[in-house]
Amino acid sequence: MNGPAPRAVVCDIEGTTGSADHVRDVLFPYARERLTHWLAAHRGQPAWERVLHATRAHAGAPDLDERGVAATLAAWSDADVKAPPLKDVQGLIWADGYASGELAGHVYEDVPPALARWQRAGIARYVYSSGSVAAQRGWFAHSDHGDLSPLLCGHFDLANAGAKRDPASYLAITARIGVPAGATLFLSDVREELDAALQAGWRVIGVRRAGDPRGDRVPGHATVPDLHGVLPDP
Numbered sequence: 001m002n003g004p005a006p007r008a009v010v011c012d013i014e015g016t017t018g019s020a021d022h023v024r025d026v027l028f029p030y031a032r033e034r035l036t037h038w039l040a041a042h043r044g045q046p047a048w049e050r051v052l053h054a055t056r057a058h059a060g061a062p063d064l065d066e067r068g069v070a071a072t073l074a075a076w077s078d079a080d081v082k083a084p085p086l087k088d089v090q091g092l093i094w095a096d097g098y099a100s101g102e103l104a105g106h107v108y109e110d111v112p113p114a115l116a117r118w119q120r121a122g123i124a125r126y127v128y129s130s131g132s133v134a135a136q137r138g139w140f141a142h143s144d145h146g147d148l149s150p151l152l153c154g155h156f157d158l159a160n161a162g163a164k165r166d167p168a169s170y171l172a173i174t175a176r177i178g179v180p181a182g183a184t185l186f187l188s189d190v191r192e193e194l195d196a197a198l199q200a201g202w203r204v205i206g207v208r209r210a211g212d213p214r215g216d217r218v219p220g221h222a223t224v225p226d227l228h229g230v231l232p233d234p
């Protein structure tokens with residue numbers, strides 16, 4: 001890798017540090033099946049108010065009732081729309097699943113040693129995902145490799161950084177973490193996210209896990225199959 005040594009690594013979750021199949025086949029159905037019940041159980045509470053208000057605003061439908069909100073959230077889940085109110089409520093529902101032991105975050109086996117290696121090297125370690133900060137915290141705290149929270153320095157999502165395909169989001173993260181853009185490395189499985197980070201001056205590496213139906217390379221970017229060789233020990 002040319003240029004200054006990275007001082008921060010920012011990792012995507014789905015398809016990069018964790019399994020996209022797990023997100024699609026386990027997490028999404030878990031939250032979708034519980035949307036109606038969650039809304040009814042939290043009626044009148046601040047989180048319920050926030051989800052209803054944000055769903056109406058995002059859908060451009062100010063008159064949606066609770067049932068309509070549930071249907072809208074379910075439709076977004078089915079189409080994998082990265083809508084902030086869906087990400088918010090998914091994170092809250094998954095938190096219950098992690099707390100009860102019904103869910104565990106899927107993390108690839110090369111990820112914990114990579115995070116530990118970067119920690120030893122004094123490199124800061126962040127997560128940036130469309131999944132909410134609450135969802136990210138649950139995923140890593142209750143991972144199938146145990147509690148990985150101590151290996152992470154912070155979390156960014158659609159609410160506190162912005163959309164992952166927008167270069168402005170990466171500029172916002174740079175301002176927050178205090179590491180120069182040129183010394184920040186982003187790892188993701190999605191070309192448009194890597195393009196946006198690159199436009200913000202970050203360094204980028206694509207990740208494509210074995211068996212990914214999109215192929216073993218992220219078009220237009222240097223790509224690795226796992227994190228074993230990313231910033232190895234000197």
Ligand SMILES: CSCCC(=O)C(=O)COP(=O)(O)O
Binds near residue numbers: 012013015023136
């Ligand atoms: C534990 S985060 C759940 C994943 C998710 O909801 C999502 O939308 C994944 O997006 P990513 O940006 O991590 O690819």
Ligand SMILES: [Mg+2]
Binds near residue numbers: 015
């Ligand atoms: Mg991803």
